[in-house]
Amino acid sequence: MSAVVLGAGVQGVLAALMLAQRGHKVTLIDRRREMMTGASLNYEGRVHLGLIYAMDRSFSTSARMAADALHFAPVVERLSRQRPDWASLSSTCSRYLVHHESHLSADQLEDHFHQVERAVLEGLRDDRLSYLGQRPTHVARRAAIPADVSPADIMANFETVEACVDQPALHRILTAAIRAEPRITLGLGICVSGVKDESGGRWAIACKDEAGASHDLKASMVVNCLWEDRARLDRQAGIDDFPSESQRLKYSLLVRRNPMIDRLGSFLIVHGAFGSIVTHPGRDYAFLSWYPASLKGMAASQAIPREWREVCDGNIQSKTMERIWRDNLEGFSRIIPGMGRPDAVLIKAGIILADGLRDIDRPDSGFHRRDEQPVRQNGTFFSVATGKYTSAPRNAELLEQAIFGE
Numbered sequence: 001m002s003a004v005v006l007g008a009g010v011q012g013v014l015a016a017l018m019l020a021q022r023g024h025k026v027t028l029i030d031r032r033r034e035m036m037t038g039a040s041l042n043y044e045g046r047v048h049l050g051l052i053y054a055m056d057r058s059f060s061t062s063a064r065m066a067a068d069a070l071h072f073a074p075v076v077e078r079l080s081r082q083r084p085d086w087a088s089l090s091s092t093c094s095r096y097l098v099h100h101e102s103h104l105s106a107d108q109l110e111d112h113f114h115q116v117e118r119a120v121l122e123g124l125r126d127d128r129l130s131y132l133g134q135r136p137t138h139v140a141r142r143a144a145i146p147a148d149v150s151p152a153d154i155m156a157n158f159e160t161v162e163a164c165v166d167q168p169a170l171h172r173i174l175t176a177a178i179r180a181e182p183r184i185t186l187g188l189g190i191c192v193s194g195v196k197d198e199s200g201g202r203w204a205i206a207c208k209d210e211a212g213a214s215h216d217l218k219a220s221m222v223v224n225c226l227w228e229d230r231a232r233l234d235r236q237a238g239i240d241d242f243p244s245e246s247q248r249l250k251y252s253l254l255v256r257r258n259p260m261i262d263r264l265g266s267f268l269i270v271h272g273a274f275g276s277i278v279t280h281p282g283r284d285y286a287f288l289s290w291y292p293a294s295l296k297g298m299a300a301s302q303a304i305p306r307e308w309r310e311v312c313d314g315n316i317q318s319k320t321m322e323r324i325w326r327d328n329l330e331g332f333s334r335i336i337p338g339m340g341r342p343d344a345v346l347i348k349a350g351i352i353l354a355d356g357l358r359d360i361d362r363p364d365s366g367f368h369r370r371d372e373q374p375v376r377q378n379g380t381f382f383s384v385a386t387g388k389y390t391s392a393p394r395n396a397e398l399l400e401q402a403i404f405g406e
Contacts, residue, residue, distance in 0.1 A: 001023070001024045001025070001220050001221060002024065002025045002026075002027075002218075002219045002220050002221070003019050003024045003025070003026050003027070003219055003220070003221040003222070003223060004026075004027045004029065004203070004205050004217055004219040004221070004222050004223070005019070005026060005027070005028045005029070005222075005223045005225060006029060006192055006205075006222065006223065006224045006225060006226050006233070007029075007030055007224070007225035007226040007227060007230075007386065008028050008029070008030035008032070008035040008036065008186075008188065009030075009035075009036055009038055009039065009040045009225065009227060009386060010036055010040035010170075010174065010389065010392045011225040011384055011386045011392045011395060011396070012028060012030070012223075012225035012226075012386075013028070013035055013036060013040075013174050013175070013177075013178055014075070014076075014079055014174070014392055014393055014395075014396035015223050015225055015384060015395075015396050015399055016028040016178065016181075016184050017079040017080065017174075017177055017178065017181065017184075017396075018079055018396045018397075018399065018400050019221075019223070019403075020181045020183040020184050021079065021181075022400070022403075022404065023183075024183065024221070025183050025185075026183055026184045026185070027184075027185045027186075027187055027217060027219070028178065028184055028185070028186055028187065029186075029187035029188070029190045029192065029207065029217075030187075030188055030190065031189065031190065031191045031192075032188065032189070033188050033189050034175075034188065035171075035174075035175050035178060035186075035188070036171045036174065036175060038227060038312065038350055038351065039227070039350050039351065039352070039353075039389065040167065040171065040389070041167050041168065041171055042167075042252065042312075042348050042349070042350040043167065043252060043287075043350055043389070044091075044164045044252070044276060044278045044287045044289070045091075045164040045165040045166065045167040045170070045278075045389060046094075046162070046163075046164045046278075046389070046390070047069050047072050047131070047132060047162070047163065047164065047165060047389075047390050048065040048068075048069060048162070048388070048390040049062075049065060049066055049069050049116055049120055049131070049139060049160075049161075049162050050062030050063065050064075050065035050066045050069075050116045050119065051096060051112070051113055051116055051139070051140060051160060051162060052268065052270065052271075053065060053368060053369070053370065054104055054108070054109055054112040054270075054271060055103060055104070055271065055363060055365075055368035055369075056368055056369045056371070058371075059115060060369075060371040061368075061369050061370045061371045062112070062115070062116050062119065063119055064370065064371055064391070065370065065388075065390055065391075066116060066119040066120050066123060067119075067123060067394065068388070068390045068391040068393075068394045068395075069120075069131055069390055070120065070123045070124065070126075070129040070130065070131055071129060071393055071394035071397060072131075072132065072165075072390060072393050072394070073086055073130055073131075073132050073133050073393075074128055074129060074130060074393075075393035075394060075396060075397050076170070076173075076174075076393050079177070079393070079396065080173050080174055080177040081177065082173055082177070084169075084170070084173055086132045086133030086134070086165075087133065088166075088169075088281075088282070089132075089165050089166045089169050089170060090132050090133075090163040090164070090165060090166075090280075091163045091164040091165075091166075091266050091278050091279060091280045092163070092265040092266045092278075092279050092280070092281065093159070093160060093161050093162065093163055093265070093266065094160050094162045094163065094164075094265075094266040094267055094268055094276075094278075095146070095157055095158065095159055095160070095264070095265065095266070095267035095268070096109070096113075096140070096157070096158040096160055096267070096268055096270055097145075097149060097154045097156075097157055097267055097268065097269045097270070097335070098154065098155050098156040098157070098158070098269075098270055098271070099153060099154060099155070099269050099270065099271070099272065099274055099335075100152075100153055100154070100155050101272060102155075102270055102271040102272060103271045103272050103363050104271050106142075106155055106156035109156070109158070109270065109271065110140075110142055110156075110158070113139065113140035113158060113160075114140075116139055116140070117138060117139035117140060120136070120139050121137075121139075124136075131161065132163060132165065134161070136161045138161070139160060139161055139162075140158045140159070140160040140161075141158065141159050141160075142156065142157070142158055143157050143158065143159045144157065145157045146263070146264060148260055148263055148264055148336055148338060148339075149264075149335060149336060150334065150335055150336070150337055153334060153335050154269070154335065163266070164266065164278045164280075164287075166280055166283075187207075189209060189210045190207045190208070190209055190215070191207060191208050191209075192205060192206070192207050192226070192229075192233065193206045193207065193208055194206040194233070194236055195222055195224075195233050195236050195237050195381070196236065197237065197238065197379070197381070198218075201220050201379070201380055202218060202219070202220060203218070203219050203220070203221070203222045203237075203380070203381065204216055204217070204218055205217040205218075205219065205222065220380060221380040221381075221382070221403075222237065222380070222381045222382070223382045223383075223384060223399065224237070224381070224382065224383040224384065225384050225386055226386070227351065227353060227386055228247070228304045228351075230383060230386070231245070233383075234376070234383045237378055237381040237383075238378040238379075238381070239376050239377070239378050239381070239383055241373075241376065245300075245353055245354065245355055245387070246298055246299065246300055246353075246354060246355075246356060246357045247298070247299050247300075247304065247308075247351050247352070247353055248295055248297065248298050248351065248352040248354070248359075249295070249296050249297035249298075249308045249311070249312075249349060249350075249351055250289070250291075250294050250295050250296070250349070250350060250351070250352055251289070251293075251294040251296060251324045251347060251348070251349050252287060252288070252289040252294060252347075252348060252349075252350070253287070253288045253289065253324070253325060253328055253344055253345075253346070253347050253348075254285045254286070254287060254288070254344070254345040254346040254347075254348075255285060255286055255288050255342040255343060255344055255345060256284060256285055256286075256342045256343040256345060257279060257283075257284055257285060257286050257342070258339075258340060258342050260336060260338050260339045260340065261277065261279060261286050261339065261342065262279070264277070264336065265279050266278045266279050269335060272360060272361055273291045273292055273295075273359065273360050273361040274290070274291060274292075275288075275289055275290035275291050275292075275294075275328075275331055275332060276288075276289055277332070285345045286342075288328060288332070288342075289328065290327070290328040290330075290331030290332055291360070292327075292331060293324065293327035293328045293330070293331050294324065294328060295359070296349075298357065298359065300357065304351065308349075308351065311349040312349050312350060312351060314348070316347060316348075316349065321344070321347045324347055325344045325347060329341055329342075352387075353386065353387040354366065354367045354370075354387060355367065355369060355370075355372065370387065370388050370391075372385050372387070373385065374391065374394075374395045374398050374399075375395065375398050375399050375402050377402060382399060382402065382403070384396075384399055
């Protein structure tokens with residue numbers, strides 16, 4: 001069997017590794033010149049346990065995130081044929097600081113966190129699963145508000161076991177696994193313009209390279225893991241039941257750690273459009289993103305606007321970087337008055353894919369849910385949801401079950 005995997009983000013990479021291990025000859029294509037260079041590399045890398053999805057009162061999103069998080073490390077280990085030192089890849093555990101303007105009260109969040117904990121501990125009854133190599137006995141506990149935090153803005157603090165993975169380190173592990181797999185051929189710098197069912201279990205994939213030259217690929221299976229334009233290709237392949245998605249252009253910063261950041265460690269401010277800081281042991285910088293200052297665009301899911309693509313490729317004007325840095329620090333300074341002005345190491349942009357067009361400052365926003373169907377299918381064409389980093393390994397496993405029926 002031959003397969004073409006569209007998109008070389010973390011989802012496409014894991015799907016390609018799975019298919020190759022199952023004996024398929026795989027062509028992995030992406031418009032970029034390197035694998036895993038978008039959201040797979042440029043965000044905090046949080047492996048969500050479902051804590052942040054308290055606005056989905058059905059609990060379906062949190063249940064999914066808890067299950068996905070417990071599959072994250074075991075599936076990565078199986079598909080990469082490596083056993084990473086997850087402790088060295090994991091950030092400090094995250095605090096959840098509850099803002100006075102939170103959509104939900106501290107008591108409501110505590111009830112939700114207890115429900116998440118029950119789901120996680122139930123999942124861990126399967127000895128094959130873990131949370132980033134660990135088997136925690138609890139998930140979240142209410143604690144005193146840190147002294148460095150403004151009590152005028154923060155009304156509660158929860159200490160959790162939730163962490164983020166070092167995306168550059170995991171990038172190195174997975175790209176090395178791809179290059180070591182003889183059944184995988186890389187086609188980078190290639191854009192997909194269309195797919196066509198040629199019947200008889202064969203697909204034609206129309207592509208163009210960076211010089212504009214056209215190429216046609218033939219395969220007995222197509223797996224669509226694209227970030228942009230996925231819905232258009234799904235339609236061409238006969239899949240119409242896709243969610244109404246939107247894209248958000250969002251900036252993030254790496255800043256030099258200082259004593260204040262070290263004392264607080266990793267934390268999120270909830271529940272609404274606030275921000276987060278992530279620290280990794282042994283790293284002299286921290287990830288920082290104040291959501292209102294970092295979000296710079298929203299559009300219906302379609303081809304990425306050219307100006308977004310340019311900044312995501314690193315072409316950010318100096319005035320824009322100065323404004324992003326200033327506005328992010330201003331947002332955090334209200335919560336952490338003594339944080340000061342840590343030096344900026346890097347400012348980068350990426351795109352978030354989510355459901356709906358209402359932002360997270362709205363309680364009824366679709367962004368508060370991530371319970372879309374992971375894998376959709378028409379014959380031997382498969383479309384895999386790519387919106388959540390946490391879900392990528394388990395999605396690859398669910399794709400495997402859909403294809404091979406196990």
